[in-house]
Structures are given as C-alpha cells and as structure tokens.
Amino acid sequence: MIEIVTSWEEFREKWMGGERRQNFLLKGEMFPFRFEAPPLEAVVDAVRRHKDTRILHGHPDQLNLNQPYDGYVDLPIEEAIAAKANVAHFESREFAGPGQVLEGLNETFDAWYDLLASHGFTHAKGQRAFFYSGANCGSAYHFDSSYVLVCQVVGRKRFCWLKDPDRWCPPATLNEQADYYNLMRRPDGIMPEDVIECEMEPGDVLWNVMLTPHWVYALDEPTYSFNLTHFDLRCDGVKSPIHEFYDEMSRGRMAAAA
Numbered sequence: 001m002i003e004i005v006t007s008w009e010e011f012r013e014k015w016m017g018g019e020r021r022q023n024f025l026l027k028g029e030m031f032p033f034r035f036e037a038p039p040l041e042a043v044v045d046a047v048r049r050h051k052d053t054r055i056l057h058g059h060p061d062q063l064n065l066n067q068p069y070d071g072y073v074d075l076p077i078e079e080a081i082a083a084k085a086n087v088a089h090f091e092s093r094e095f096a097g098p099g100q101v102l103e104g105l106n107e108t109f110d111a112w113y114d115l116l117a118s119h120g121f122t123h124a125k126g127q128r129a130f131f132y133s134g135a136n137c138g139s140a141y142h143f144d145s146s147y148v149l150v151c152q153v154v155g156r157k158r159f160c161w162l163k164d165p166d167r168w169c170p171p172a173t174l175n176e177q178a179d180y181y182n183l184m185r186r187p188d189g190i191m192p193e194d195v196i197e198c199e200m201e202p203g204d205v206l207w208n209v210m211l212t213p214h215w216v217y218a219l220d221e222p223t224y225s226f227n228l229t230h231f232d233l234r235c236d237g238v239k240s241p242i243h244e245f246y247d248e249m250s251r252g253r254m255a256a257a258a
C-alpha cells in the first residue's frame with residue numbers, strides 16, 4: 001500500500017513521525033507544478049555529451065554490476081535510445097538555461113523549493129539530478145543520505161523499496177555503508193512479498209525518505225526523472241528523527257575513526 005500525501009499538514013506530521021523509512025507520493029497542493037518535457041531524443045543527446053555525465057550499462061538482471069558504457073556518445077541517437085543504458089547527470093541546471101534543451105525546468109523546481117520554504121522548511125543547496133534509463137534497465141540498490149524528491153517526467157518506471165527496512169538494512173548496515181555507494185549490496189533473500197513497488201507515470205512525484213533502501217527500473221519504454229536532493233532539511237529549524245539518528249550515527253563513526 002503506497003501512501004499519498006495531499007496536504008502540508010500531513011507532510012509535516014510524517015516529517016516528525018518517528019523513524020519510519022517508507023516513501024510516499026505527493027499530490028494536489030503538495031506539487032502543483034508540471035514541466036512540459038521536450039522530445040526525449042533531444043534531451044538524451046544533449047545530456048550524453050556533457051563532460052560530467054555518467055553513462056552505464058543498464059543490465060536489468062545484475063543490479064549491482066553496472067559498468068561504464070563506452071561508445072554510447074557516438075551511437076546514432078535512435079540506437080542510443082534503444083540501448084540498455086543508464087544516463088545520469090547530477091546537475092540538470094547545466095541544461096536549463098535560456099535556449100537550452102531543459103529551458104523552463106529551473107522555474108518549476110525553484111517553485112517547489114519556494115513552496116517548501118513557505119511551509120517552514122529550510123535546506124542546504126541541493127542537486128537537481130537527471131536520471132535516464134533505457135527500456136527495462138535498472139539502477140542499483142542503495143539508500144540516500146538526504147530526502148529526495150523524485151519527479152517522473154517521461155515514460156514509466158517502478159520505484160521499489162522494502163516493507164521492513166529494519167530487517168534488511170538495520171543500523172549496523174547503514175553505518176557500514178553510509179557515504180559509500182559502491183559498497184551497497186542488495187541483500188540476498190528479498191522476496192517479492194517483501195517489496196513495495198510504486199509504478200510511476202509522467203507527472204508523478206515521490207518523496208524518498210532518507211536512508212530508505214531502494215532500487216528503480218524502467219518498464220518497457222525509455223524513461224527519465226529529475227531527482228532533487230534536500231541536504232540538511234529542517235522544519236521550523238528542526239531535523240527529522242531519521243536525520244537526527246543519522247547524524248548521531250555519523251558522529252559515532254567519526255569518533256571511532258579518530
């Protein structure tokens with residue numbers, strides 16, 4: 001069962017509601033914005049040529065084994081779109097200036113951050129990442145150390161997380177793997193009944209709670225989203241219980257390393 005939050009009152013309640021690592025969708029007044037996506041080919045073509053873009057093979061059955069996709073930039077664009085690849089750029093503002101392929105995107109996301117601020121939330125400057133996947137390509141299992149707003153723009157994908165993250169990703173695991181994305185491994189033994197799968201369509205917006213292990217795969221069409229980070233997010237100056245837990249764990253790790 002995927003929860004849907006439709007008011008800021010609910011959002012604030014969830015914010016302070018203990019250490020529950022469950023994602024939810026935002027609808028209605030929570031995200032009343034829409035970005036009109038330019039043609040997929042034009043976007044992928046612009047992003048794939050940027051020096052900071054990360055391009056990996058998107059093997060759907062080997063979620064932890066994604067390797068660099070050499071030569072992707074030189075493929076004819078139709079072949080590139082048909083290829084099994086994951087293309088990521090961690091700052092979509094690079095493509096959102098006047099006359100650029102994602103023109104208008106900055107205004108949409110500025111409006112989100114303004115709305116968040118008008119409801120008492122502050123945060124450090126965040127990334128506005130672009131994530132593209134070819135049909136049926138997947139991303140690796142991981143958790144993020146900030147809250148992430150996932151805006152699905154083109155195509156459909158499945159965003160998956162665990163019903164019981166404490167069972168599969170207890171504090172000891174969080175502590176071991178925090179800050180080391182390449183160390184994160186999907187635990188063996190996860191069965192379909194342990195997983196929540198959220199099928200996202202264009203226009204859907206998901207709030208990914210920090211430290212919630214997740215993985216994502218495209219359905220049978222190419223897809224992209226924008227994922228916005230919110231480091232040091234606070235409501236009325238206060239961090240969430242999950243955030244406090246994470247900070248305490250990080251302090252312990254630093255003390256142990258000193």
Ligand SMILES: [Fe+2]
Binds near residue numbers: 142143144148214
């Ligand atoms: Fe993530």
